[in-house]
Amino acid sequence: MNTQIENKLAFFPTPYLEEDFRSIIYRYHVRSLHISHERTKKEVLGYKGNTTLPRNLNEITERIPGNVTSDDIIYNHTLFPLLKPFLNEHLMDKVYRDLVSHPDLNKSINAKNYIKHIVSDEIRYCLDCIREDYNNLGEVYIHRLHQCKYIFVCYKHKKILLSNCPICETPLAEQKRFTFLGQPCCSNGHNLLDFKVSSLHEENHFIQEALLEDTSFLLSKARSLTHDYLKVKYLSWLYSKQYITLLGELFQPRAFVDDFINFFSTEVLDKLGMTEDYLRVKNRIWYQINFKKEVPNVALLLLISRFICSSFECFINKSLPNVSSIIPFGTGPWICENKYCLSYKKLSIKSCIRKVSRKDRITGTFCCLACGFTYVRSWDSQDIAEKINVSVVDHGHLWNDLIVSTYERTCSINKTATELKLTREIVKKYLPLLVGEIDSPYSSNHYSHQQVQAILETYSQYKSYRGTARKLGVNRNTVKKYVLLNLPKFENELLLDEIAVTAIDYQEERVNACRNKIVSIMSTVNNLKRSHLRKLIGYSTYRFMLKVDRDWMDEVLPPVSPHALNWDLVDKELSEHIKEKALSLYKQNITIRISKERIKKSLESFQRSRLARRPEKLPLSIAVIEQYEENKEDYQVRKKLSKESLRKGTDDIN
Template identity: 30%
Template sequence: MSNIISFPTTFPDEDFRSILYRYHLRSPHRSYLKNRKELLGKAYSTMVMYPENLIHVINGLGVSEEFIINLIDNHTFYPLFRPFVNKDLHNTITNVFYNSSGGLSMKIKTLENQFLSNSIRYCPTCLNDDYERFGEVYAHRTHQFSFLTVCPIHETKLVYSCSHCDIPFASSNANLMLTEPKCPNGHEINENTKEWMDTNKYEFLDDIKALMSYNTLTLNYVYQQLMVRLGNRGYIHFKGDTIFKKDLISDMVDYYGKEVLIELGLNVNELLRVMPSLFAPDDLRKHTIFYILLMRFLSGNTENFLKQDETYFFPLPFGNGPWVCNNRICPQYNQRVINICRRKVHEWITGYFTCNYCGMTYYRKGFPHLEDETLFSIETMGALFINQATKYINKGYTITQTAEFLRSNRTTVRKYLKLYKKENESNLLTINQNNGHKEILQGKLEVAVTDNNSKLELCKETVLEAISILGKRANRPQIRKYNIHRYDWGMKHDRTWMELHLPPKRKLPKMLNLESLDDEMYQLVSAAVDRLWENPPETKITKTSIFKTIPSFVQNRCYRFSEYLPRTIHLIERSLETDDQYLIRIFPKVVKWFKESRYKNLSLKLIQNGFKMYKKSSLTVIQWLEDQIDQINSS
């Protein structure tokens, strides 16, 4: 095998494929494959995007390892992908760079496809400048990013074929490239088509350059920085086990705009489809564009993301105490006398607080809910409340009077008397026999039972009243809506009576007749749509609005058997309210607001400021609004 005689001087931002071709031009061998074998130790017939077996170059030229590192960092695309591959893959790729041959292109093929153009491209202005400066031309690494259509320096349109004869400037395997500012057929490449380059593309290119300039970045560091910033901005569940990916993607779309993301090579629909695979701690290489854009979204740009240190910490829910007692009959009411908080972690954090003076335990919801000391729920009223309630009952007070003394309500007093009776009945009877109070206590407890019976009778009367008013065709859900609390109370305490007086449960057929299903669903939905449009809601009429007015099984069938319900689905679709229809329908509300306001003249801007939905009005609605405004102002 022939020895390597010389290596071409590398140019600023030169693509490695260009270096390899210029080596071929300087070699005495006319065979391109032979030159590749001479330089890299193997006769590659396909395009060589990355150097392999560079130990052959080191031994053949006697160059230092620093020369090889410079070749990889400044003339290949690997520095862009390096921060997103795990340590094992990085070591494998590095080993191929130095010691192996073959297989490297397959290992990072998925990385290239995200960013690089299929054809080698040139900037006509750069071609002429390079030829004048160096005496030869070369392919710039930056020009190969697929999201760029113009040169970022000259804003000249990038080209890959001759405008005269349409011949490509470079072959598919890069064994033929430009040597001067002329196409292979000799036509001058002097196109000077100027195109404006979007600011987003400049910023994205700056992010890429910043990322490529750090040769010590690792996947572990990038992943940790992502997690810290996502946590600080509320995109990670407080338990740390869930990333709110859908919210994050939605916010990024709002931040950049869907069209901008598509221009930069990020397909939002595809991203949503592969959402479960995002943020794999050992592999970020499959969605490199997303992660680079995420860095800008989180920190302003990639440079800030890599340089600025942030610390992610989670504040202690409910603080360090002490906390207030909320029992109104406690001698320490509204005083900070509770020193212990038991925190329970589930979908949110709940704090439990027990007062040692009265025994009351209450709890509050914490993160991610807003912490507010005035919002709490009582778990148990405690010993003081039960003792006081028992004392008042023993003295002959009614439950209503007892509830007033304890600054509570009848339901709560009954609840704790019932618990007290259940747990202490045998002891109370023994103690009170000696004191002659057995009859009094038992009598007061019987009053509570009598009250329950009275409430049950009231519930029954309410159910009968609902049946009478709603008619015999009313179903159980409709009767329950008449008074949910009394209906549920009746079902709990006397289900037998309820079953005798309520209409029978509607049984759904075990087997659906798919042939007649469309007609049945059409009638139900049609009636619901008519009712909805007769008395439309204040909000826009959507599928949800329609389905809220009909039994839930109709919605389930519309989703499960949509292919069998063409008429029904069509009816739902044409019954939906468009944005224009909605804005026109609620205009009387705007007029009413204007007449009650201090404004003298109505204008489109005034409407849009007062009613934000009008800011997205179509041209048709705007013209209609202007006509209405003229009529109102002239009247």
């Protein structure tokens, strides 16, 4: 519910130059003689909230005597102008509406959530300013620029700012209790005019001078500067320094951070909270300069502008750098690369489609309207020399028609390739796409009925794939293919039956011959092992017999060596070993989830091999792995407990 303020104030203190709004309210509180600061806030603001950044200013200024406006308070007595230029139009409208006419004062202050990142947590004073203010005005007030979080010295006297009494260390002001300095003495009565503060150390002098200068200029120009204008400035300047690519992305961010740190020094940046780890966070710099974060780091942005130019003022006032570049591939026209086109090597292409890829590389697509030939070329901004490499996207209708007509006339892939001066691989690749399945008697991938008949007749004569292949000069696999797979397609059933019978008879003859050979060897060699027999008769013969006559082989040959494992015993021992390894992983409190694969990885290689090849023999081991596998919920709990344990200084996790 919006609080209504009815009565106009009888008086209101005239704001001083660069006075913080909190100080103005405090001076009204002192003059009104109110005991409770909550009553003062309620009387002036209409609510009891924080006064760092006021809300509902339109109603407040209507009650204040004089011609004070909402913008006067915002731009002259708060630090909000430091944020305003870096907020986009939508966000700026949202925050500004919260400041001047927020409809519900009971909700959290949106504007304050943005300003708190640049306002100091403690009220700070310059002792020289206290002396001047008291001598000239008879009272002390809070200077707005002194409360900027990243500034440690007075903008006028260049002396270190203080938040505590230099004698008793008592805070000079307490914002929660709404007690600020009105006289030049602390709450314990120590006179601050008798104390002198030293200037800033030499190593920090440059950075503070730079930030004071840039911040003062930003405050003076905040009304006119806009988010879009600053974004163009940052991107243009960084592109001119070769830190931004054509895509508008930060090029080699590590190099940028290195140059930035070397320019200002690590020690100086650390005191501003900009450690090397902070700057090297992925996309940190890019999000700031591209304003992709809602809350900008004003100090970082000011330092980047000074890193690029000599100051923020120069960064703003200096004309934009020339970021134009050579037009990739020129303005045309461009040549046709199809050697079968009448416009070959002539400037016949009138248009170019450019596309930006990563790392400053641009591709151009060119299409000849006469033949349909389309190709792509690349262009690199780092190497602007003409690129002559051409990647074909589409050969076009002229090239397609030519290759099809030539093949239909020659009926040969090789002749087509030779006549068109193409490679055989290109013709073989594109021809099926244009005419479908190739059905040529001259093609190596297809045999005519006469050729298949010749293969079958030769095979029936030689009874061997190898002999048939040698006789006809073809591949042995080709012979096998047509003998075993393609026989049902032909009509000569008599020949097929004859070949089938011949093949069966030949196999029986071979089996009998192999049997006789094995029996002969076994009768002459004592204590013959199967491995020795395999070497004597040949590996192929041994495998053939196992395939077609295993029963006879098992009956005649020596039994297999008794190397069979006791899988029950192996499973039991392996399951116990897995359990030990799993418990060890939990005791080590590793930082990753203890999954099945992680438990298996802790085993020996032969154990992992057994689990992979013979899981049906190891049911107990598989069950133990599943039992000790850590699910995602348990892993999250263990991870959280581990962090809490480390925070307490112990390595034990209950």
